[in-house]
Amino acid sequence: MIHLEGIRRDFRLGEQTVHALAGIDLDIAAGEYVSIMGPSGSGKSTLLNVVALLDRPDAGSYAFDGVDVTAFDDDALARVRRENIGFVFQFFHLIPRLTAFQNVEVPLVLASVPVAERRERVNEALASLDLSSRAHHRPNELSGGQRQRVAIARATIMRPKVLLADEPTGNLDSVSGRQVIEIIENLNAANGVTLIVVTHDSAMGSRASRQLRLVDGRIDSDQRR
Amino acid sequence: MKAGDLIGFAGGAISAHRLRSGLTILGITVGIASVVLLTSIGEGVRQFVMSEFTQFGTNIIAVVPGKSNTFGTSAATINTVRPLTIDDAQSLRRLPNVLAVVPTIQGNANVEFEGRQRRAMVFGVTHDMPVVWKMDVRSGQFLPDGDFTTGRSVAVLGAKMREELFGADNPLGARIRVGGERFQVLGVMESKGQMLGFDLDDTLFLPVAKAVELFDQEGMMEIDIVYAADADVAQIVDTVKRRMMQRHGAEDVTITTQDEMLEVLNSVLNVLTLGIGALGGISLLVGAVGILTIMTIAVTERTAEIGLLRAIGARRAHILGLFLAEAVGLGALGGIIGCIGAVGVVEAIAFLVPAMPVRTAWIYVLASLLLATLIGLASGIAPALRAARMLPLEALRAE
Ligand SMILES: Nc1ncnc2c1ncn2[C@@H]1O[C@H](COP(=O)(O)OP(=O)(O)O)[C@@H](O)[C@H]1O
Numbered sequence: 001m002i003h004l005e006g007i008r009r010d011f012r013l014g015e016q017t018v019h020a021l022a023g024i025d026l027d028i029a030a031g032e033y034v035s036i037m038g039p040s041g042s043g044k045s046t047l048l049n050v051v052a053l054l055d056r057p058d059a060g061s062y063a064f065d066g067v068d069v070t071a072f073d074d075d076a077l078a079r080v081r082r083e084n085i086g087f088v089f090q091f092f093h094l095i096p097r098l099t100a101f102q103n104v105e106v107p108l109v110l111a112s113v114p115v116a117e118r119r120e121r122v123n124e125a126l127a128s129l130d131l132s133s134r135a136h137h138r139p140n141e142l143s144g145g146q147r148q149r150v151a152i153a154r155a156t157i158m159r160p161k162v163l164l165a166d167e168p169t170g171n172l173d174s175v176s177g178r179q180v181i182e183i184i185e186n187l188n189a190a191n192g193v194t195l196i197v198v199t200h201d202s203a204m205g206s207r208a209s210r211q212l213r214l215v216d217g218r219i220d221s222d223q224r225r
Numbered sequence: 226m227k228a229g230d231l232i233g234f235a236g237g238a239i240s241a242h243r244l245r246s247g248l249t250i251l252g253i254t255v256g257i258a259s260v261v262l263l264t265s266i267g268e269g270v271r272q273f274v275m276s277e278f279t280q281f282g283t284n285i286i287a288v289v290p291g292k293s294n295t296f297g298t299s300a301a302t303i304n305t306v307r308p309l310t311i312d313d314a315q316s317l318r319r320l321p322n323v324l325a326v327v328p329t330i331q332g333n334a335n336v337e338f339e340g341r342q343r344r345a346m347v348f349g350v351t352h353d354m355p356v357v358w359k360m361d362v363r364s365g366q367f368l369p370d371g372d373f374t375t376g377r378s379v380a381v382l383g384a385k386m387r388e389e390l391f392g393a394d395n396p397l398g399a400r401i402r403v404g405g406e407r408f409q410v411l412g413v414m415e416s417k418g419q420m421l422g423f424d425l426d427d428t429l430f431l432p433v434a435k436a437v438e439l440f441d442q443e444g445m446m447e448i449d450i451v452y453a454a455d456a457d458v459a460q461i462v463d464t465v466k467r468r469m470m471q472r473h474g475a476e477d478v479t480i481t482t483q484d485e486m487l488e489v490l491n492s493v494l495n496v497l498t499l500g501i502g503a504l505g506g507i508s509l510l511v512g513a514v515g516i517l518t519i520m521t522i523a524v525t526e527r528t529a530e531i532g533l534l535r536a537i538g539a540r541r542a543h544i545l546g547l548f549l550a551e552a553v554g555l556g557a558l559g560g561i562i563g564c565i566g567a568v569g570v571v572e573a574i575a576f577l578v579p580a581m582p583v584r585t586a587w588i589y590v591l592a593s594l595l596l597a598t599l600i601g602l603a604s605g606i607a608p609a610l611r612a613a614r615m616l617p618l619e620a621l622r623a624e
């Protein structure tokens with residue numbers, strides 16, 4: 001599903017160059033559950049952004065679902081993101097003026113899905129995440145856990161093949177964090193969605209069937225359970 | 226993304242900031258309303274003036290002394306101009322296709338009947354004057370036909386003049402004094418009302434030869450020629466011009482057809498309307514700056530939202546479209562409200578005070594709606610482009 005070869009990503013900060021990713025080779029098969037751990041600044045987020053096609057590597061090649069996307073232009077990347085990749089952020093990134101329903105609906109709107117089908121799919125997604133009663137509330141009327149569940153509904157509404165999550169529980173209390181993790185793990189277990197989770201919480205990371213550890217922009221260990 | 230969703234999304238963004246959007250829209254509203262109001266006044270004045278002038282008959286050519294290429298006489302040539310005389314009129318009368326000729330001389334005189342006096346406008350004209358001025362005789366008859374150079378001592382009264390001098394009495398056959406000379410009343414005209422401030426009813430009509438004696442002045446103010454409806458105007462203008470050159474030895478008259486006169490007047494008034502419309506347009510500039518400012522702020526505020534939209538698969542064109550739609554929405558809403566308000570005011574005035582020369586200039590209403598939309602579009606381009614050019618990841622990090 002994901003095939004990375006010699007991926008490098010450098011950031012220039014004044015005189016200094018930070019090698020955020022210093023040569024990553026990685027294969028992730030469809031349906032895998034991978035956690036990425038490592039110390040702060042080791043390149044976890046940068047790697048996830050490259051995988052999410054939000055960031056372009058400075059060197060190396062990337063094949064997504066068998067297609068080399070390294071040279072794709074902006075609009076082509078947007079299309080791959082829209083149709084194949086769901087992303088859950090640490091800070092939720094909901095649009096404040098839109099209701100829960102409308103936030104979940106946005107990807108369908110961008111993809112020109114007909115209104116009736118949109119309503120059906122969004123309601124279904126909200127119901128499965130126990131959010132039906134919150135459908136017409138704005139983000140500021142929701143708890144952190146509810147917000148992250150809305151974000152998950154939005155990330156999965158297009159039925160992506162890959163779900164990426166960068167510290168999805170980083171801003172949540174332990175109870176709602178656990179709930180969120182169970183939801184996305186269930187998407188992997190029940191629907192076969194390829195799941196990649198970045199976390200600094202080793203308890204959470206160890207739940208994954210495959211655990212990557214990054215240090216200084218390199219893969220330090222790659223363990224399977 | 227569908228057009229309806231685009232509009233819905235942009236509308237949601239506009240209504241999320243009611244006060245700020247409202248003020249921005251108000252800027253455009255004021256500008257558009259002033260354009261519509263001012264052009265409606267211009268259009269009202271144009272229609273008013275045009276209707277005043279089209280009260281007169283068609284198929285008419287006016288000959289006035291002095292050569293000039295547009296309206297009016299030029300002062301430089303006035304000295305070499307020979308006066309237009311009754312004889313000139315008499316001569317023009319014999320040209321082919323000419324149905325009637327009305328030489329006109331105008332002055333003021335004291336009109337007196339049994340001790341009642343009135344200072345009034347006196348016109349020296351001929352039998353065919355009612356055709357040219359589209360006036361009707363109410364009672365009695367108008368001046369008799371015949372040789373222009375001799376006239377009987379008869380007079381025809383304007384409606385108001387009759388009222389003032391005779392009250393309820395029958396004026397026909399009565400003898401009045403004009404400038405010391407005695408005239409017999411032959412008829413009374415129908416009321417014609419005001420024309421550009423002149424009361425056409427407070428008048429007296431005398432045979433032109435008598436008026437020349439009365440004012441002791443030979444020159445006509447104007448000679449009007451009525452020509453056959455099926456005749457070629459240009460050809461008639463040409464024969465009139467040649468006849469006048471023969472008689473005066475030089476081209477010292479100005480010949481204006483009714484069509485020309487109306488055309489020139491109409492275009493002058495149209496330019497006037499356009500001019501004051503443009504004046505109102507200046508206030509639109511303020512509105513445009515308002516939209517530009519608000520959209521720039523909105524793009525900065527919503528950087529994270531832009532990043533999110535891009536992350537979940539919005540293309541640059543989507544972002545561009547969303548912000549442009551928002552700017553166009555602000556402009557168009559301002560335009561619609563401004564037009565409704567201004568048209569309401571204009572129509573209310575036109576209904577309540579029909580005498581006021583204001584008429585909705587619909588073409589300008591449509592044009593200003595379009596203009597408001599274009600202003601929104603133009604003001605939105607720079608901020609929307611900035612939004613569309615943002616890199617998804619960097620935009621996401623803002624917050
Ligand atoms: N946009 C950026 N500009 C400059 N340096 C960056 C940028 N993004 C990441 N870095 C640097 O790259 C390294 C890896 O960052 P990141 O992937 O965010 O680490 P992690 O998520 O593992 O904490 C860090 O040293 C960070 O400072």
Ligand SMILES: [Mg+2]
Pocket residue numbers: 044045046
């Ligand atoms: Mg990170």
